[in-house]
Amino acid sequence: MKKNEINHYLYQLTEREKFFKNKPASESMDDHSDFDVYTNQMGDRVFKYTFEKHLQKAIESHTHISTHLRTSPLLVFKHNRYAYTPLHSHDFIEINYVYNGQAHITIDNTTLILEKGDLCILDTDVVHRISNTSDSDILVNILMKKEYFSSNMLNRLASNNIIAEFAVRSISETHSHDQYIIFTTEDSEILQDAISGLLVYYLDPVSYSLDAINAYMIIIFSELLKSYTQKKSLEYRSTNQQYIGDILQYIEKNYATCSLAEVATHFNFNASYLSRYLKKQTGSTFMxxxxxxxxxxxxxxxxxxxxxxxxxxxxxxxxxxxxxxxxxxxxxxxxxxxxxxxxxxxxxxx
The missing domain is CATH 1.10.10.60 (Homeodomain-like)
Structure with missing residues (x-):
C-alpha cells in the first residue's frame, strides 16, 4: 500500500459500514458482548474496552498481518461510520484524529466538536462515546498502551530540548488533570501525511515497520507539541503577557552566547525577576x-x-x-x- 492509496482506503465502505449505512444505528443492533459492562453513578451502562480484546479482534479480522499485530505496541484503524458507539472507557490511551469532516465526542455529559485536522488524546478510564458519523466524517483511531505513550513517545521528545521538555510536562499535567486534551492543528499537512504514513506501515507491514511506525509517531507528537506551544503563545500575547515557551525558544536558539542579563533585556524583564520566573516555570535555574x-x-x-x-x-x-x-x-x-x-x-x- 502507498500513501496515495490511503485516502481510498479510508473512504471505502467496510462491511460493517455497509450494514449500518441505511439503518438507524442503536445499541441493540450492535454487539459489544465481548467487553465487560458496568453501571456508572448516573445509571448508564458503560462498556470496559481493553487493549488485549481489541488486539484479538484486530488479529481475527486482519489475519494477513497477525504476526505484526502480535508485537505491535499500538493499534490503528478507521472508526466505523454510521455504527453506534456506546458509552465506554478503556485501559489504554486513545488518539482520535479527524481526517475529514467532524467528530462529536461526549465526555462527562459535555459534547466536544472536533473539526478536520483536530486531534484528541483520551486517558485511561475516561467514560465517553462518539456520536454517529456520516459519509464525509473520517476518524482515525490510534490505541496505545500507556507505557508506550509515556516512556517511548513523551520521554524521547523531551530528552534533548528544553522547549519540548516544558511542553511535554505541561501537556502531561493537563492530561492528568482533565484526562483528555484536544489539539487544533489547523489541518496540518505534515500531521495528515504522518497519519497516512503510519497507516501504510501498519496495514502493509515489512521487516522495518516498527521502526517506521515509531518514527511517524515521533513526527505526530512533534506536530502536536508545535501546535500546543503556538496556541499558548498566542493566548499569552492576546493578554499582553510573555509566554514562557517564547523565552525558552530564544534561549535554545542563542544558548552558546546569551546571558541572563541579555535575555532579560530582550524580553523587557528585570534579570532577578526572570531568574525566579524561569525557576518557577521550569524547575531549573538559568545556568x-x-x-x-x-x-x-x-x-x-x-x-x-x-x-x-x-x-x-x-x-x-x-x-x-x-x-x-x-x-x-x-x-x-x-x-x-x-x-x-x-x-x-x-x-x-x-
Missing part, C-alpha cells in the same frame, strides 16, 4: 538550563560530526576546555572521547 542545552548539543556533535573536542567546546559556548571536560564527565560519567567511541562502536555492531 543549569544553559549547561544542559550545551551538553546535549555536545552529545549530538560527538555522535554526528568529525569535529575535534576543542572545536565542539567552542561551538557550544565554552571557552575553557578543562571546564567542559569536567562538566561533561560529571553529567555523563565518561569523557567526551569515550562517549564518541562508545557510540561509534555501538553503530558498527548494529
Amino acid at each position: 543549569k538550563m544553559i549547561q544542559d542545552i550545551r551538553l546535549n548539543h555536545a552529545c549530538a556533535l560527538l555522535k554526528n560530526s568529525t569535529y575535534s573536542i576543542e572545536e565542539i567546546c567552542q561551538q557550544i559556548g565554552y571557552r575553557n576546555l578543562t571546564f567542559f571536560y569536567k562538566k561533561f564527565t560529571t553529567t555523563f560519567h565518561c569523557t567526551p572521547n569515550n562517549y564518541r567511541n562508545t557510540y561509534r562502536k555501538m553503530i558498527e555492531e548494529e
